[in-house]
Amino acid sequence: MNYHDLFRATLPETVLECAALLVLVADLAFFRNAAAKSRAAIAAFLGILGCGVALWAVGTAGSLSYGADLLLSSGGTATVAQCAVLVLTALTLLLLVDAEFTRNPGEYVAVVLMSAAGGLLISAAQDLLVIFTGLELLSLGLYILTAFAKKSGKSAESALKYYLFGGMSAAFLLFGFSYLYGLSGSTNLQAVVHGAYAASANGGSPLLYLALVMVAAGLGFKVAAVPFHLWAPDTYEGAPAPAAAFIASVSKVASFALIVSISAAALHFMAALQPAAQTAHPALGFHFGWGLILAIMAVASMVFGNLAALAQSSVRRLLAYSAVAHAGYILLGLAWFSSTSRSAEAVMYYILTYGLTTIAAFGVVGVVERATGSDKMDAFLGLQKRNPLLAAVMLVLFLSLAGIPPLVGFWAKFNLFAAVLEVGGGAAPFALVALAVAFSAVSLYYYLQVLKRVYVMPAIDETPIKAHPVSMLVLLAMGAAVLVLGCFPALLQNWIAGFYPGI
Amino acid sequence: MGVHFLLAADGISRVLVLLTGLAAVAGVLFSWNIELRTNQFFAFFLALIGGVYGVFLSFDFFLLFVFYEIAIVPKYFLIAIWGSTRREYGAMKLALYSFVGSAMVLIGLLASYAATGSHSTALIDLAHGGLSPHFQMWCFPLVFIGFAILAGMWPFHTWAPTGHVAAPTAASMILAGVIMKLGAYGCLRVAMGLYPHGLDPWGFTFLGLGSWRDVFAVLAVIGIVYGALVALAQTDFKFVIGYSSVSHMGFVLLGLMTLNQIGETGAVMQMFSHGIIAGLLFAIVGRIVYDRTHTRQFGDLEKMHLARRLPFAAWAFVIAGVASMGLPGFSGFVAELEVLVGAWSAKPWWTVVAGVGIVVGVAYTWRALQKAFFSDRLPTPEEHSKEGWHTLGAITWPEVAGVTLLGAATLLVGIYPHVLLGQIEPAVKALLAGGGLQ
Numbered sequence: 001m002n003y004h005d006l007f008r009a010t011l012p013e014t015v016l017e018c019a020a021l022l023v024l025v026a027d028l029a030f031f032r033n034a035a036a037k038s039r040a041a042i043a044a045f046l047g048i049l050g051c052g053v054a055l056w057a058v059g060t061a062g063s064l065s066y067g068a069d070l071l072l073s074s075g076g077t078a079t080v081a082q083c084a085v086l087v088l089t090a091l092t093l094l095l096l097v098d099a100e101f102t103r104n105p106g107e108y109v110a111v112v113l114m115s116a117a118g119g120l121l122i123s124a125a126q127d128l129l130v131i132f133t134g135l136e137l138l139s140l141g142l143y144i145l146t147a148f149a150k151k152s153g154k155s156a157e158s159a160l161k162y163y164l165f166g167g168m169s170a171a172f173l174l175f176g177f178s179y180l181y182g183l184s185g186s187t188n189l190q191a192v193v194h195g196a197y198a199a200s201a202n203g204g205s206p207l208l209y210l211a212l213v214m215v216a217a218g219l220g221f222k223v224a225a226v227p228f229h230l231w232a233p234d235t236y237e238g239a240p241a242p243a244a245a246f247i248a249s250v251s252k253v254a255s256f257a258l259i260v261s262i263s264a265a266a267l268h269f270m271a272a273l274q275p276a277a278q279t280a281h282p283a284l285g286f287h288f289g290w291g292l293i294l295a296i297m298a299v300a301s302m303v304f305g306n307l308a309a310l311a312q313s314s315v316r317r318l319l320a321y322s323a324v325a326h327a328g329y330i331l332l333g334l335a336w337f338s339s340t341s342r343s344a345e346a347v348m349y350y351i352l353t354y355g356l357t358t359i360a361a362f363g364v365v366g367v368v369e370r371a372t373g374s375d376k377m378d379a380f381l382g383l384q385k386r387n388p389l390l391a392a393v394m395l396v397l398f399l400s401l402a403g404i405p406p407l408v409g410f411w412a413k414f415n416l417f418a419a420v421l422e423v424g425g426g427a428a429p430f431a432l433v434a435l436a437v438a439f440s441a442v443s444l445y446y447y448l449q450v451l452k453r454v455y456v457m458p459a460i461d462e463t464p465i466k467a468h469p470v471s472m473l474v475l476l477a478m479g480a481a482v483l484v485l486g487c488f489p490a491l492l493q494n495w496i497a498g499f500y501p502g503i
Numbered sequence: 504m505g506v507h508f509l510l511a512a513d514g515i516s517r518v519l520v521l522l523t524g525l526a527a528v529a530g531v532l533f534s535w536n537i538e539l540r541t542n543q544f545f546a547f548f549l550a551l552i553g554g555v556y557g558v559f560l561s562f563d564f565f566l567l568f569v570f571y572e573i574a575i576v577p578k579y580f581l582i583a584i585w586g587s588t589r590r591e592y593g594a595m596k597l598a599l600y601s602f603v604g605s606a607m608v609l610i611g612l613l614a615s616y617a618a619t620g621s622h623s624t625a626l627i628d629l630a631h632g633g634l635s636p637h638f639q640m641w642c643f644p645l646v647f648i649g650f651a652i653l654a655g656m657w658p659f660h661t662w663a664p665t666g667h668v669a670a671p672t673a674a675s676m677i678l679a680g681v682i683m684k685l686g687a688y689g690c691l692r693v694a695m696g697l698y699p700h701g702l703d704p705w706g707f708t709f710l711g712l713g714s715w716r717d718v719f720a721v722l723a724v725i726g727i728v729y730g731a732l733v734a735l736a737q738t739d740f741k742f743v744i745g746y747s748s749v750s751h752m753g754f755v756l757l758g759l760m761t762l763n764q765i766g767e768t769g770a771v772m773q774m775f776s777h778g779i780i781a782g783l784l785f786a787i788v789g790r791i792v793y794d795r796t797h798t799r800q801f802g803d804l805e806k807m808h809l810a811r812r813l814p815f816a817a818w819a820f821v822i823a824g825v826a827s828m829g830l831p832g833f834s835g836f837v838a839e840l841e842v843l844v845g846a847w848s849a850k851p852w853w854t855v856v857a858g859v860g861i862v863v864g865v866a867y868t869w870r871a872l873q874k875a876f877f878s879d880r881l882p883t884p885e886e887h888s889k890e891g892w893h894t895l896g897a898i899t900w901p902e903v904a905g906v907t908l909l910g911a912a913t914l915l916v917g918i919y920p921h922v923l924l925g926q927i928e929p930a931v932k933a934l935l936a937g938g939g940l941q
Contacts, residue, residue, distance in 0.1 A: 404575070452583060
């Protein structure tokens, strides 16, 4: 490794960090006295520009190794996730145009960009230390973003909760990593998997399972899987809308990309084993334990997330619990992971489209919240009369989240569940997929509760809700994307498949 | 992924597409007086019709499922926004029942897709994908029940009466007339077409039931009798029609379970016939009568002497009722006769019990007719001279056109059934031969 390679491999991250500094300097030096609206617009524009340049840099970035050990991978999941992180970050920045929660838009954009750099890092990370550094870079930014609405007590409260939970889960993760290092003598993912297998083959080591549980706790926190989801409802409720959208989409995409990397490393090793060895120790080693833990978290998240969402009266909390449920579906796809790229593609497809949908949902919530001052369901009463376009966007987004065809959410679910069934024959995966499908029927109920207020129930207050033309345009575009991608699922699917080497 | 936009039509599809067209046109005619959010009403209505057409024409399981779900959401909004009695409850109940049913179908779709490994979801590829009899044995009831929920199979029928009553006229016409046929069509085309071995005997008997075929036939027969008996006890005019739909859909399911040419033909015929007749009945009750009297309770209607004040409605209901009872000359007669003959050659006692349902059917139709229109008492002179006696609005031309359209359709098919049988019979023959998915 030399500095030239390092620079080349981390060019997207470098670009984002430079853009963050540039935004900060430009905002403070030149636009300090400009109107708040234009300050926000300029900061957002510079940030999006940074994302655009970084997106170009992703295409040129290669992988990075230290000796024989891979530190950062490129291509496949890494590239897909990095592109997604950048595009979704740019979309959340667009929501800033219509937000009024801060007087320091430059700082907000800078923190978003730095956080996104952490997201880029863990999307590609193949080494425990890089993973941890990237995760912390991502998370620290998220805590700040949650607390960014300085005038709101809720914002500060939820940020503190998020921070405390996050600090603890990071400790768990690091503890788990230290055991893995102790078992395998390496921090490289492939080597860790190899070492873990060797350790368990010689009589089995409970330490391995302890380590896996701790790692799962740390990552489960990031993706808000039950039982590590407790921060999600509060944070989704308290954070400013663009920040909540960022947490719900970009951070999720990067974290799931990380879990994909870990699962892929486990399987890569399993596939390299002799078939005889594979059948000799089916219940041993990294792969089995990892899959089992993910499956347990998946079931708990699906069941608990969907049931808890039924009882919510705040749309933001509802979105939080629905995010928990969606994390459950995705974890199901990760628990039965294929040795080909089938599962990875399905998971990336799901999380990408989910990220897009949820950003737009928070955009709509943000607009309504600014007009009514509340994110309660009753704030949405009669939205079809107050702003028909916004109501139509909301209809499309929520039906997509519920998995109604021909919207993209349905295709993502179908693709993911089909991948699970193709990988895992037998009763257990089938039963869990059946459970997941049954719970998406449950989820329709709470999504319809919101849409009922938008379309069916009469408005209390009929004054029109106005949205900034730019944010309206962005929301319409995202709603249209959900519809178009659902009608032509192959568009995105082929794009994703293009990054994976043929089998 | 092997999903194709594969549309095709055999005789069964063509008949049901014709039914959808008739019901949709009539539905628009009977929605002539919608004034609340008219644009949204017709947008949802057309989305619903589009989904229905899609289901009847899809020969790809995935595509069929997509259209099937497209038909669910507009129903919810149509009922919840423009409905009447307990509309939000009825709409939500209907949406959740439909979604649970479609979730079962989706599980079956995913399982079949994974099991064939053929990487195609076209019905023909799945049917030739070598699904093992054991797989078919458990997948068949899953998919069949999933679809049959929407077909109103007892005991999963309870969404139907509440949904029908809550829905605005056009929506209840489509709901009873076409949506319930979606379920029955799914049972026939998908469940029975893909998993023929699911109907094989289990190899043991439990309570006299030896196969899924026996189970569903018994449920169908129970539905026929139960629906008719409950219809006999209703005090709300629209609930009578709602429960009669459950009863008539029982004939469709019974016909499907006969597994012989005449019974299956009768089932498809009954889908068409009931679609037309139920649409007509709901139009008369929901639009022509209710919009003028603002009540559907027999107790109130009895005092209104509607036969004198709305003779058009009364005689239209007589025709529709007679058709619904299954009198010769109307489509219902051809359909139910064929189902009963088919059932007789399968298991005679099915026919006997279903026959009881027909008798009760005559009773509840007669009772509704008498209570709503032809109450015995003559109006007293005071009533006659009372203010408001003649204020029931005149019958409008869209109503006349709608009644004529549907009435003519049932009469034409009743007098010259070959017009449809010529379409249905070859398709059913091909389906029974096991190769109906070309």
